[in-house]
Amino acid sequence: MSVEDRLLAFARRALSVLVVAASAVPLYLLIKQALTPELESFAWPPVWFPRSLTLTHLRAVIAGGELSVALILSAKVAVTAAVVATVLGTMLGYAMARDPRCRALGLSALSATRLLPMIAAAMPLATILIWLRLYDTISGLGLALVHGALALPAAAILLFGAFVKIPIELEQAAYLDGASPLAIFLRLTLPQVRSALAAAFVLSFLASWDEFGFALLLQPTNRTLPPLIYYYTVFGDVGAASALALVSAAPVLVALIALRPVLFHGLSGRSR
Amino acid sequence: MNRHGRLLRLCFLCIPLAYLASQFAFPLISGVVMSFQAGGLSLANYRFVLHDRLFWQACANNLVVAGLSLGLEFALGLSFALLLGSMRGVSIVTEIAILLPFLIPEIVFLSVARYILLPRGYLNGALLAAGLGGVGWLDPGSRMALASVIVVDAWHVTPVVTLLLLGGLQTIPAELYEAARLDGAGALARLRYVTLPFLRPALFAALLLRGVDALRIFSTVLVLTGAEGTPVLSTYAYQLWSDALEPQIAMAASVMLALLITLLSLAVLVLRRRAGGAGEPSWDYLAA
Amino acid sequence: MAACLALALGLGILGCKAPQVPHSSLTMAMALFPGEALAYRKILADFESVSGIRVQLITETYGDILHLLQAESSAGRGRFDLVELDIATVGQARQHVRQLDASIFAAERKLFPQAAWRVGIIANQPYFVPHRIMWQAMIYNRLRVPHPPANWEELSRFARAHPGKLAIKGGLYEGLLCDVAPFVWEAGGSMLAPTSTDTLTGLDFLAGLAGWLNPRSAVFREMSVLEAQARGEVWIHFNWPFAITYLRDKGLAPSVDLSAPIPAGPKGRATVLGGGYLAIPRSAPHPDNAELFLRFLLTSDVQQRLVSELGWQNALPIKRDEQAALLYAGFSAMRPYMRARATAPDYQALSNRWQRALAAILFEQTPAVVALKPVAAWLEGLSYESPRPAS
Numbered sequence: 001m002s003v004e005d006r007l008l009a010f011a012r013r014a015l016s017v018l019v020v021a022a023s024a025v026p027l028y029l030l031i032k033q034a035l036t037p038e039l040e041s042f043a044w045p046p047v048w049f050p051r052s053l054t055l056t057h058l059r060a061v062i063a064g065g066e067l068s069v070a071l072i073l074s075a076k077v078a079v080t081a082a083v084v085a086t087v088l089g090t091m092l093g094y095a096m097a098r099d100p101r102c103r104a105l106g107l108s109a110l111s112a113t114r115l116l117p118m119i120a121a122a123m124p125l126a127t128i129l130i131w132l133r134l135y136d137t138i139s140g141l142g143l144a145l146v147h148g149a150l151a152l153p154a155a156a157i158l159l160f161g162a163f164v165k166i167p168i169e170l171e172q173a174a175y176l177d178g179a180s181p182l183a184i185f186l187r188l189t190l191p192q193v194r195s196a197l198a199a200a201f202v203l204s205f206l207a208s209w210d211e212f213g214f215a216l217l218l219q220p221t222n223r224t225l226p227p228l229i230y231y232y233t234v235f236g237d238v239g240a241a242s243a244l245a246l247v248s249a250a251p252v253l254v255a256l257i258a259l260r261p262v263l264f265h266g267l268s269g270r271s272r
Numbered sequence: 273m274n275r276h277g278r279l280l281r282l283c284f285l286c287i288p289l290a291y292l293a294s295q296f297a298f299p300l301i302s303g304v305v306m307s308f309q310a311g312g313l314s315l316a317n318y319r320f321v322l323h324d325r326l327f328w329q330a331c332a333n334n335l336v337v338a339g340l341s342l343g344l345e346f347a348l349g350l351s352f353a354l355l356l357g358s359m360r361g362v363s364i365v366t367e368i369a370i371l372l373p374f375l376i377p378e379i380v381f382l383s384v385a386r387y388i389l390l391p392r393g394y395l396n397g398a399l400l401a402a403g404l405g406g407v408g409w410l411d412p413g414s415r416m417a418l419a420s421v422i423v424v425d426a427w428h429v430t431p432v433v434t435l436l437l438l439g440g441l442q443t444i445p446a447e448l449y450e451a452a453r454l455d456g457a458g459a460l461a462r463l464r465y466v467t468l469p470f471l472r473p474a475l476f477a478a479l480l481l482r483g484v485d486a487l488r489i490f491s492t493v494l495v496l497t498g499a500e501g502t503p504v505l506s507t508y509a510y511q512l513w514s515d516a517l518e519p520q521i522a523m524a525a526s527v528m529l530a531l532l533i534t535l536l537s538l539a540v541l542v543l544r545r546r547a548g549g550a551g552e553p554s555w556d557y558l559a560a
Numbered sequence: 561m562a563a564c565l566a567l568a569l570g571l572g573i574l575g576c577k578a579p580q581v582p583h584s585s586l587t588m589a590m591a592l593f594p595g596e597a598l599a600y601r602k603i604l605a606d607f608e609s610v611s612g613i614r615v616q617l618i619t620e621t622y623g624d625i626l627h628l629l630q631a632e633s634s635a636g637r638g639r640f641d642l643v644e645l646d647i648a649t650v651g652q653a654r655q656h657v658r659q660l661d662a663s664i665f666a667a668e669r670k671l672f673p674q675a676a677w678r679v680g681i682i683a684n685q686p687y688f689v690p691h692r693i694m695w696q697a698m699i700y701n702r703l704r705v706p707h708p709p710a711n712w713e714e715l716s717r718f719a720r721a722h723p724g725k726l727a728i729k730g731g732l733y734e735g736l737l738c739d740v741a742p743f744v745w746e747a748g749g750s751m752l753a754p755t756s757t758d759t760l761t762g763l764d765f766l767a768g769l770a771g772w773l774n775p776r777s778a779v780f781r782e783m784s785v786l787e788a789q790a791r792g793e794v795w796i797h798f799n800w801p802f803a804i805t806y807l808r809d810k811g812l813a814p815s816v817d818l819s820a821p822i823p824a825g826p827k828g829r830a831t832v833l834g835g836g837y838l839a840i841p842r843s844a845p846h847p848d849n850a851e852l853f854l855r856f857l858l859t860s861d862v863q864q865r866l867v868s869e870l871g872w873q874n875a876l877p878i879k880r881d882e883q884a885a886l887l888y889a890g891f892s893a894m895r896p897y898m899r900a901r902a903t904a905p906d907y908q909a910l911s912n913r914w915q916r917a918l919a920a921i922l923f924e925q926t927p928a929v930v931a932l933k934p935v936a937a938w939l940e941g942l943s944y945e946s947p948r949p950a951s
Binding site: 111211212 | 277280283284287288291292296300302303363369384385401459487488519522526530533534
Binding site for chain 2: 623626649652730731732733734775776778779781784788791792793908912915916919923
């Protein structure tokens with residue numbers, strides 16, 4: 001191996017270490033803040049290793065009832081949004097993959113939605129949702145619909161990429177055999193993009209689970225987890241905010257670990 | 273097939289688009305109408321915004337933050353994509369660590385960043401332990417605060433760029449690298465003559481996607497420095513809506529932001545056309 | 561005929577057995593901290609057992625409650641029978657709430673000071689009832705500042721001796737006015753006379769301090785400056801009574817932090833009156849139930865419970881134990897000096913202009929006369945039909 005290759009290998013390893021540290025250290029700090037008394041979290045110089053552990057923050061957050069309510073609401077909204085985004089994204093992705101005009105239209109529409117700043121959409125949306133009685137509901141349906149629309153572009157592009165890889169000749173052959181286009185889509189094409197479907201669902205779920213801006217503005221009372229964490233952070237409740245943050249991040253970590261191969265395969269076309 | 277599946281494709285196109293219109297187009301239109309309301313139809317809201325010193329400050333900050341954040345996230349994203357793409361034994365831990373900043377809830381990420389960057393936070397604590405003085409990472413109106421926002425925002429979004437570029441990297445045939453190596457090309461030369469040209473479509477696609485998002489920055493500023501610390505257009509509009517209780521002026525500010533984003537996106541597309549690429553980002557690399 | 565009777569009877573039975581009879585419920589929106597909500601619900605439980613009305617309490621920030629009120633008012637129908645609003649938005653919210661029956665509080669005038677009652681009476685009609693009133697005092701770190709400044713000179717000396725340890729709530733919101741107004745009033749000035757000599761005296765004093773303030777003052781709000789105090793980043797700031805409650809819950813009061821009166825100025829002491837006021841929305845589904853609750857609330861017994869169980873400062877003579885007396889000493893001392901800000905319907909517009917002017921004066925070294933031009937122009941343009949707001 002040449003010197004250059006050795007250098008490159010070293011650089012790669014160093015980068016790996018840095019990246020892992022950049023994720024591990026903040027995670028550790030969060031866990032520490034959630035499990036130590038707030039006097040320690042407020043201490044200066046900072047306390048790096050916990051002197052005493054306590055479960056009061058977790059208990060306080062659970063006892064208040066806010067945690068379970070927010071958790072269930074976040075889950076409801078995320079699942080609904082993921083279903084909407086995946087279904088509609090599949091439809092759009094297929095149309096875009098099979099027809100150049102659909103592709104142009106779809107891309108323009110998707111690009112157009114990205115031009116909209118959240119704040120410009122959220123304020124009028126609040127008014128519209130109030131009128132539809134979908135504002136700040138216990139079911140979170142209004143927010144779920146918005147999240148579905150937010151996750152739709154990514155899902156559509158993902159599935160577009162997957163559908164494009166399927167040769168059209170397969171479908172044409174099936175058509176010549178007398179199957180209807182819908183049946184061909186459902187029975188022949190769709191099963192082949194399973195990993196992309198899963199990736200789209202998971203990503204849409206996570207996008208909704210994590211989303212903060214619209215949740216802050218459209219569900220001020222019946223809060224999902226992110227606005228709740230924001231309020232606790234801003235209210236100087238370090239322990240409670242950290243505990244909630246961990247609870248909110250846990251499903252993401254689990255999903256990441258469990259579904260990493262699916263994510264990588266579906267997203268980057270890598271076979272690993 | 274192409275002729276007869278038309279109805280299906282039409283439905284598959286129209287239903288999602290109608291849904292998107294209901295969630296975005298209607299609110300936008302009603303919002304634009306609201307922005308012209310100031311006791312009757314008038315331009316008063318726009319006049320207020322354009323005469324507001326704070327608005328121009330927010331504009332300048334927005335552009336600076338978006339530009340530098342894009343640069344940083346592309347540099348980092350490219351590095352990580354190269355790292356992931358070439359290393360045989362990238363551990364699971366590294367892969368997860370690369371994806372983590374984007375996939376954990378945004379507020380969790382920002383909350384931790386805040387605890388680290390506070391005047392009496394962990395970063396200054398570490399600097400103190402190392403014998404150095406503390407830095408005002410989040411001091412309102414300071415360049416340091418802008419830098420903190422840029423770094424945190426870039427770091428948050430780097431995983432997306434990494435994945436997009438990784439997809440592009442897969443399209444490069446391995447034989448080209450071998451050929452370049454045999455020709456005696458060093459790593460840097462291989463990067464310049466083999467990797468980057470093939471990555472161009474992916475780079476442009478990523479740039480368009482992320483560029484727009486960079487201009488819409490909101491929660492990072494809100495959580496880290498507060499709306500007054502490093503004003504950007506989204507937080508400027510939010511402050512008007514939430515604190516000043518002036519929803520019409522807030523809508524006027526949001527419309528200005530949307531206009532800015534549209535103009536810049538068009539500029540990028542025009543530039544690309546001039547640079548010799550296709551009129552729209554080429555998505556073929558996804559199919560490769 | 562028999563069919564009609566049967567139908568009527570059936571409907572009657574249905575009505576009686578309906579699980580949710582509309583007239584026996586009460587939905588209220590209040591801005592309570594989670595700890596307060598727990599104790600408040602106990603008081604609500606007593607009301608429920610006395611009146612037979614089922615109460616639902618929703619906690620929300622004042623800003624969100626105002627938005628909800630405006631939304632429900634424009635829709636013409638709503639969910640809430642009773643809302644709590646921030647004192648500063650009372651003038652603006654008046655158009656969305658019902659006029660109250662004066663008998664509700666005629667008997668219990670002594671529960672709150674005159675200044676507090678006056679806020680809720682607009683154009684000689686009662687619309688708002690004080691719920692939780694509070695005022696600001698100085699919060700200081702007793703370990704670092706054993707002798708808290710008692711007047712402007714001492715405050716100035718402190719700020720210069722310890723740069724960055726004095727903070728004010730400088731965010732672009734109402735809180736900025738709450739910190740600055742006392743200094744304007746203590747100089748004899750007024751928010752309605754921005755360019756008078758007295759007002760400028762107060763503003764110049766603050767502008768002189770500006771270079772010595774904690775750098776994050778420009779973004780501080782109630783909770784962020786409180787967090788900074790808890791972390792020891794800030795040694796003196798101005799805040800409401802819940803600040804001491806927060807510090808006590810974190811174990812920092814009275815061991816580290818205490819309250820003290822706001823430093824006195826050339827024309828005496830002053831502090832800003834704040835808090836929440838209750839009102840019945842125009843779109844309320846059960847206004848009678850809301851009125852019943854208000855009558856229940858405005859009695860000495862319930863008010864004393866609010867003071868002792870929730871730690872509110874409602875200006876009754878407050879019976880406190882020694883510890884609490886020590887913690888809230890600064891607030892008790894400031895009680896006679898509370899002043900309300902203006903309550904005109906366009907108060908928000910005046911306040912917005914003041915906020916921008918103050919931010920320019922304090923954080924951008926703009927000369928006061930220049931920065932106050934928009935405020936003066938706005939006050940000039942006020943038509944003389946709308947009553948001039950007080951102070």
